[in-house]
Amino acid sequence: MEKSRPLWANPLQFVFACISYAVGLGNVWRFPYLCQMYGGGSFLVPYLVMLIVEGMPLLYLELAVGQRMRQGSIGAWKTISPYLGGVGLASVVVSFFLSMYYNIINAWAFWYLFHSFQDPLPWSVCPLNDNHTGYDEECEKASSTQYFWYRKTLNISPSIQDSGRVQWEPALCLVLAWLVVYLCVLRGTQSTGKLEQLANPKAWINAATQIFFSLGLGFGSLIAFASYNEPSNNCQKHAIIVSLINSSTSIFASIVTFSIYGFKATFNYESCLNKVILLLTNSFDLEDGFLTASNLEQVKGYLASTFPGKYSEVLPQMRNCSLQAELATAVQGTGLSFIVYTEAIKNMEVSQLWSVLYFFMLLMLGIGSMLGNTAAILTPLTDSKVVSSHLPKEAISGLVCLVNCVIGLVFTMESGNYWFDIFNDYAATLSLLLIVLVETIAVCYVYGLRRFESDLEAMTGRGLNWYWKAMWAGVSPLLIVSLFVFYLSDYILTGTLQYQAWDAFQGQLVTKDYPPYALAVIGLLVASSIMCIPLVALGTFITRCLKRGDTPPAA
């Protein structure tokens, strides 16, 4: 019946796999942004509280379920109750959506990595225009890093409606990224992983959300990893270790990111000042080197009073340079990684080295998370006898990677980045909250908390602390419900959804409304994973009724 399940070689491998899954791009580009938006160090308070109250209990729950049931997400939840197979299926669907769009980030990281071996770095200089008399117009209006990101990497179209063609360069990088993922999962998932975020004005909401998504709850990846554990494994200790390491990585990454912000802000501030100095020196024919940053304000006042006419001509061209304004530009997501960081890197000494190291790190994080995601999809597939009897493991992994790669080509089109943002914002957010809520309720009330407790004791030999029981049964579900209600109400109140489109003529981002079919896709994304839960429950109920109707129950 059940072949002996492959096991992790040692508990350390399992811990590393979980850490690699949990620690990922969100730690680097989401957490520092949240810190900056919600008061820096003080954001740590809600973050740590949410970690202890929500993150650790839910992480422990998922690991315990996986270790106890020794199956992937679909099998595990079906075991708890036949009506709850939909939860596992919903997890797989969400993981599938995630793996569709997530690997394009790795493709972009590869693209930048390959371009880091040039002098000068391609994003540090603007290309020349057609008659070689100046720089390309779009690049002048924006900046060279933005130009390289929006034009050379994405070749972005002005709106989501203009699809354009598939760009072969990012498509090649996407294929390579999928090949690397396939290479790692080919033999069975004994490796790494990680996950994502969300947003809203309230610091606590954001802290709760950040913890939730950063740990990668609800995708089924953690259940999949834990299902390969020895039954006697101390998953309580591992849950605490993984969540602590995940949080400390986030905090460490913010320290680095803040120093990058500071460097970039200082550099931009100084070049802004230099531009103003040059403008004034040229307009008023002042002696070269006379105007410096220290006497700028004095001289400006003197010029305004002595040559008011000429000064008023020059005034519109002068920018108000402010270090505060530079520091206040908080960016998250792909904008942080590929624009802000590259801008900082291009101004450093030996920029090629830093660039290579940075994009290599991004790749490690991204591929680690991809492996966790793919594990979430592959484990239920290889567990199910229907699929694994017909195809060997390698073929299943290959098929999954191939399908995802082909669908992922959508994100290499000219409008691909807009679709990426849709998936990034909506594919995994509401659905995950609901999935984890159902998971918690299923374990505590459907399976029975006492029964689960005795199972864990028998399995690991250790009792269950009252703290975990209190969290699982009460606090965490309440927290998730409130998060869920908050997001729904926020969406209803805001009304239509908008997105940022790149305008090539102005050289900046503009806000546009989503067209109806994009809204339909969003609705479909959210609904398709959530609907699995009630639909499977209904289906199981109907089949059971039919079976009971056909054969009278044995005495």
Next chain:
Amino acid sequence: MLCLLFFLVTAVGAELCQPDAENAFKVRLSIRTALGDKAYAWDTNEEYLFKAMVAFSMRKVPNRETTEISHVLLCNVTQRVSFWFVVTDPSKNHTLPAVEIQSAIRMNRNRINSAFFLNDQTLEFLKIPSTLAPPTDPTMPIWMIIFSVIFCIVIVAVMLLIFSGIRQRRRKSKGPSEVDDTEDKCENMITIENGIPCDPLDTKGGHINDVFMTEDERLTPL
């Protein structure tokens, strides 16, 4: 008489060279920005050198080989350092067309720059755009090379893993199939409770030899 002539000449010269005059160009130097401590002062000798360089550039233009230094007129020198200049014809009544001067300066820009230890950004001729260095496009983009290398390595690794997996499976299927059968039988007899095999909970692993068990029981003292 001579004084009058001299006065006339300078007056005419002054009219020809004026800011925004016809065929006049403004030049801007940023010596301190370029050279820092080693900056030299801009004096009449440097102006003379400038006039010489412009005359030299004009001499390279066909039909203008007779341009002399005295044909180049400078005016409105500011502290910046910036000034205007024109090039007159031998009669000193008209200025040479701007287009000719432009092309002459562009062709000899490097020589002029190096005479003053400056470059295109620190010695600016307004209205004479400098030709920017064309980007060096290698025949094969560098990123493609690195991409191809990594791609090939990954493909080879994938192939190796697939083939070794196939070979392992073939060896297993040829090997002891009897062991497989007994294992299957053992697993069939494992009790399943609620869909979960009791096997994980059984620490002994189910390899108990029944024959010896029953003998022990028989031999157990009363």
